[in-house]
Amino acid sequence: MDTDLDAWFAADILVHEAALVQYLRRAWPHPDEIHDLRQEVYVRVYEAAGKARPLQPKPFLFATARHLMTDRLRRGRVVSIEPVGDFESLNVLIDECSPERRLGARQNLRRLAEAFDRLPQRCREAVWLRRVEELPQKQVAQRMGITEKTVEKQIAKGMRLLAEHYFGGEAQADEAAAQGRARREAARPSAADEGTHGQDGHGRKQGD
The missing domain is CATH 1.10.10 (Arc Repressor Mutant, subunit A)
Structure with a gap:
């Protein structure tokens, strides 16, 4: 377990959950998919930060969200997403992780959310x-x-x-x-x- 990464994630990423969910709800046409989108964004950010911490966590979080929705747009051909600031210009390259690592990241994120609620x-x-x-x-x-x-x-x-x-x-x-x-x-x-x-x-x- 990377305790430094988990502490960074809790302090610099998880605290933006409300803003992230608001953005996803405004930008994505399928409300029933918001929860899954949010979790996928968190997993991608967590995995990417394990390789190199972003200098600007919040813009990186939203750029990752837009990158994910763009991927789904290309696959599903749903309606376009409204741009948010200059996030489009950010280069977000996140490698696909293995199912085992993805599961581990999801479990870590769930524990962080539970800890915040407590x-x-x-x-x-x-x-x-x-x-x-x-x-x-x-x-x-x-x-x-x-x-x-x-x-x-x-x-x-x-x-x-x-x-x-x-x-x-x-x-x-x-x-x-x-x-x-x-x-x-x-x-x-x-x-x-x-x-x-x-x-x-x-x-x-x-x-x-």
Whole structure:
């Protein structure tokens, strides 16, 4: 597991989910496909960032979304997509990943989303307003009725808890898997046990 990549993804990509979904809903003609499109965008960004981190995460995220929809347009010949800013000029080249790596990326993304949902209400609101809606810190403080210093603390706390929830959940899964392997090993007869089968209490083979 690449902990640096996961932390980067949570801090610089996942926080833009609301804006990404809004863009997809405006640009794509099939509302029932928005969820799958979003997940596919995340997988592509995650895989690409594993090779080289983009210098501008948010533009890279939206360029990846447009690149994906363009691919589907060419295959399905659906209606055209409205351009967004100068994202069209960005060169987004993302290699196709194996099914195993794609599955792993999807699982990581699901854990990140679950971790975000588990944040305390105030932390989640501060992170959302500052990182997703990109409001100035002063405006976030006014909206929440707290000081700017408290906003900073809530955002720092939220990002720390996000990492703890995410990595803690993975650690628990790893521990459960290890315990399962240990139980299977314990239930498996050892070579010594197998060697004693068919012997009497003095080590002689039965029938001697």
